[in-house]
Amino acid sequence: MSNVEKKIKAFLKKIPIGRRGSAAKRAARQLVKGFERFGIDLVFDVGANTGQFAQQIRAAGFKGRVISFEPLSDAHRRLTEAAARDAVWSVHQRCALGAEDGSATLNIAGNSVSSSLLTMTATHSAAAPGSAYVAQETTRVTTLDAVAPRYLEDSRAPFLKIDTQGFEWEVLSGATRTLPSIRGVLCELSLVTLYAGQHLWRETIDRLEKDGFTLWGLQPGFMDQHGRNLQTDAIFFRAP
Numbered sequence: 001m002s003n004v005e006k007k008i009k010a011f012l013k014k015i016p017i018g019r020r021g022s023a024a025k026r027a028a029r030q031l032v033k034g035f036e037r038f039g040i041d042l043v044f045d046v047g048a049n050t051g052q053f054a055q056q057i058r059a060a061g062f063k064g065r066v067i068s069f070e071p072l073s074d075a076h077r078r079l080t081e082a083a084a085r086d087a088v089w090s091v092h093q094r095c096a097l098g099a100e101d102g103s104a105t106l107n108i109a110g111n112s113v114s115s116s117l118l119t120m121t122a123t124h125s126a127a128a129p130g131s132a133y134v135a136q137e138t139t140r141v142t143t144l145d146a147v148a149p150r151y152l153e154d155s156r157a158p159f160l161k162i163d164t165q166g167f168e169w170e171v172l173s174g175a176t177r178t179l180p181s182i183r184g185v186l187c188e189l190s191l192v193t194l195y196a197g198q199h200l201w202r203e204t205i206d207r208l209e210k211d212g213f214t215l216w217g218l219q220p221g222f223m224d225q226h227g228r229n230l231q232t233d234a235i236f237f238r239a240p
Contacts, residue, residue: 143174166195
């Protein structure tokens with residue numbers, strides 16, 4: 001072991017155990033604390049990709065139902081395989097959630113997680129070259145209002161997580177009847193335009209506050225090579 005490695009190891013030992021976990025683990029723990037405070041018993045996992053978010057909140061202690069939505073065909077297949085090992089984790093048939101029913105072209109990113117129904121800007125692709133689009137496929141689009149009732153029958157405090165790469169506004173627009181029953185929301189807030197036509201952070205916060213939600217927390221997000229924050233995750237809850 002080199003002197004540099006020894007110094008790094010000694011430094012890490014001084015860091016409290018609670019601060020050594022990854023950012024994702026810390027973010028999940030913070031979110032689950034909010035779930036406990038507000039009695040969340042169901043999570044709509046919109047933009048689930050291969051199930052990373054559901055697995056993170058499970059590891060952080062959430063035991064309620066998870067309903068995942070994913071439009072990307074390969075990710076949906078892997079998501080379904082992951083959920084099969086969890087009795088209270090369901091995967092809706094492959095679709096995107098938006099403002100109205102229909103179909104749309106999904107842009108597939110090289111890293112999968114940056115795939116979007118919107119066009120990626122140069123700002124995004126420059127900050128994460130591996131996120132550039134490599135293919136397209138067609139997906140069905142429906143609304144949360146159309147599908148939520150079948151899942152909400154036994155839920156007292158549902159939560160909505162939206163990770164749709166610039167399409168958050170459309171998801172909310174298709175959830176106007178569902179939102180009054182939603183106790184909390186987690187969504188991405190872009191500080192700059194990463195996808196053409198998306199709504200930025202201030203508009204999204206204003207919209208959710210008008211719907212009765214209060215900003216509860218901000219979590220680490222997407223940063224460029226110069227250290228500029230381009231996107232952050234925001235947690236909102238509605239007072240009981």
